[in-house]
Amino acid sequence: MDRYTFIENFNNQGCPFKTYLCYEVERLDGDTVIPLDEYKRFVCNKGPDQPHGPHHAEFYFLEQIRSRNLDQNQRYRLTCFISWSPCHSCAHNLTTFLKENRHISLRIFASRLYTSNRFGDYQKGLCELQEAGAQITIMTSQDFEHCWETFVDHRGNPFQPWEGLEAKSQELCEKLQAILRTQQN
Numbered sequence: 001m002d003r004y005t006f007i008e009n010f011n012n013q014g015c016p017f018k019t020y021l022c023y024e025v026e027r028l029d030g031d032t033v034i035p036l037d038e039y040k041r042f043v044c045n046k047g048p049d050q051p052h053g054p055h056h057a058e059f060y061f062l063e064q065i066r067s068r069n070l071d072q073n074q075r076y077r078l079t080c081f082i083s084w085s086p087c088h089s090c091a092h093n094l095t096t097f098l099k100e101n102r103h104i105s106l107r108i109f110a111s112r113l114y115t116s117n118r119f120g121d122y123q124k125g126l127c128e129l130q131e132a133g134a135q136i137t138i139m140t141s142q143d144f145e146h147c148w149e150t151f152v153d154h155r156g157n158p159f160q161p162w163e164g165l166e167a168k169s170q171e172l173c174e175k176l177q178a179i180l181r182t183q184q185n
């Protein structure tokens with residue numbers, strides 16, 4: 001993706017209308033992690049006015065992963081960097097996917113929390129996703145930099161953290177942890 005799209009959509013200070021999801025697939029072999037570089041991609045949501053829309057970014061992500069027919073006899077780890085955490089409906093779809101594909105684990109790094117209950121109770125969705133084995137956390141400066149280096153056509157420019165990045169990440173992390181803790185009790 002281009003630099004402007006990344007900053008516009010992943011800056012945790014903003015409130016963009018689109019959701020971008022960058023993902024990596026790794027094969028796990030004992031203690032060895034083997035990156036599958038041909039499976040590094042990004043997707044975004046599509047509105048009702050776009051071809052094949054409307055669908056959330058997670059829909060397109062799952063569609064692409066399913067099309068890969070990952071070997072059931074191998075173990076895989078999917079890592080997602082997403083501009084908004086999954087809504088309840090998307091969390092449910094990801095949970096179902098994990099339950100159907102026990103050979104796959106999922107890590108989600110979110111830039112910001114999606115807090116609308118338009119598609120169901122977002123807090124419950126995040127907790128169900130965690131209960132299914134997904135690791136969910138808020139992106140830190142290092143995660144934004146990793147995305148910049150891995151998914152952005154940065155043209156040799158280093159990642160420049162924006163003002164307030166770390167403070168906002170910490171605030172969102174505390175909010176997410178409170179959500180996940182509340183449902184465990």
